[in-house]
Amino acid sequence: LSICDAQVADSVRQWLKMPTFDSTQWEDEELLLLLQQMYLDLDFCSKFAININTLRNFLYEVYKNYNEVPFHNFRHCFCVAQMLYSITWCVDLIDKIGDLEVLILLTSCVCHDLDHPGYNNIYQINAKTELALRYNDISPLENHHCSVAFRILENEDCNVFNSFSSEAFKQVREGMIRSILATDMARHNEILCQFKELIPEFDYSNKTHINLLSMVLIKVSDISNEARPMDVAEPWLDRLLQEFFKQSDAEKLEGLPVTPFMDRDKITKPSSQCSFIGFVLLPLFEALGELFGELQDLIVQPVRDALDYYRRLNEATKEERLH
Ligand SMILES: COc1ccc(NC(=O)[C@H](C)Nc2nc3c(cnn3-c3ccccc3C)c(=O)[nH]2)cc1
Ligand SMILES: [Zn+2]
Numbered sequence: 001l002s003i004c005d006a007q008v009a010d011s012v013r014q015w016l017k018m019p020t021f022d023s024t025q026w027e028d029e030e031l032l033l034l035l036q037q038m039y040l041d042l043d044f045c046s047k048f049a050i051n052i053n054t055l056r057n058f059l060y061e062v063y064k065n066y067n068e069v070p071f072h073n074f075r076h077c078f079c080v081a082q083m084l085y086s087i088t089w090c091v092d093l094i095d096k097i098g099d100l101e102v103l104i105l106l107t108s109c110v111c112h113d114l115d116h117p118g119y120n121n122i123y124q125i126n127a128k129t130e131l132a133l134r135y136n137d138i139s140p141l142e143n144h145h146c147s148v149a150f151r152i153l154e155n156e157d158c159n160v161f162n163s164f165s166s167e168a169f170k171q172v173r174e175g176m177i178r179s180i181l182a183t184d185m186a187r188h189n190e191i192l193c194q195f196k197e198l199i200p201e202f203d204y205s206n207k208t209h210i211n212l213l214s215m216v217l218i219k220v221s222d223i224s225n226e227a228r229p230m231d232v233a234e235p236w237l238d239r240l241l242q243e244f245f246k247q248s249d250a251e252k253l254e255g256l257p258v259t260p261f262m263d264r265d266k267i268t269k270p271s272s273q274c275s276f277i278g279f280v281l282l283p284l285f286e287a288l289g290e291l292f293g294e295l296q297d298l299i300v301q302p303v304r305d306a307l308d309y310y311r312r313l314n315e316a317t318k319e320e321r322l323h
Contacts, residue, residue, distance in 0.1 A: 069118035111149035182215035
């Protein structure tokens with residue numbers, strides 16, 4: 001049976017709407033079919049006259065433009081899109097920000113790490129790479145991911161927006177650029193602080209408010225592994241550290257400054273996760289949970305549980321070192 005005709009079973013379509021979904025159980029071809037299913041189940045193909053073959057070509061071209069790196073690979077992009085998709089159903093996001101904004105967000109998630117080399121912005125800038133030179137040290141990776149996305153969309157066979165008016169496409173382009181550039185963690189505090197200021201009087205008719213909410217939604221989806229069950233989250237942390245250690249080894253070899261939270265001689269998994277979840281992840285998730293109460297049980301509480309788990313693990317490993 002060709003993959004194109006395969007239908008996604010109803011039970012899988014239901015599980016796909018949950019943060020407990022485990023991407024490791026599926027082949028790449030099946031993940032492509034599941035991404036296609038997300039557009040279909042959100043009714044985007046009929047709402048936006050997206051030809052199903054164009055959607056397939058787009059998703060396959062995206063797939064080919066992700067690299068075989070330990071963490072920032074196609075499977076990561078799937079997880080990020082799938083988390084956004086889960087949130088969409090849980091809070092009825094389309095009812096709150098409209099179809100076009102959700103289409104922009106989902107497509108931004110799919111494209112947000114395109115052609116990631118496995119070496120982050122700090123490395124790009126210190127090593128004076130082609131990307132750092134091209135983008136003048138300004139979010140070189142995120143600018144590149146977004147540029148690759150629109151180069152794919154230049155190809156009519158892959159352009160899922162080819163039925164859009166030029167005005168509508170301009171809105172899509174602005175939205176995708178804003179969302180993908182927002183995933184640069186160097187901007188984390190700037191974005192979180194601005195968002196927290198809006199929460200008390202959040203205004204869904206205010207485009208500035210919607211834009212900031214969209215940036216927070218893709219950020220939450222991007223770093224959301226610890227909101228998933230431990231057996232799903234843990235392998236991602238190992239892959240992430242694999243990628244970080246590869247970078248810090250290269251930095252040592254090339255005489256470049258070594259990024260502290262990446263140095264295999266300096267960090268342990270429990271201690272680095274305690275600080276990441278405590279200082280970065282939980283504050284972000286709690287802010288979104290203040291606006292969308294439905295997310296408390298879905299993804300905020302699981303992050304608190306993950307923090308407790310790593311704190312206990314940290315204590316236990318400290319105990320061990322003492323004896
Ligand atoms: C403010 O900029 C930051 C802050 C923290 C980190 N990363 C960390 O603290 C460590 C290595 N942990 C970590 N980092 C994570 C996770 C998920 N995504 N993610 C990640 C991956 C690539 C780039 C940045 C981040 C935060 C995760 O569960 N843990 C990286 C950048
Ligand atoms: Zn990412």
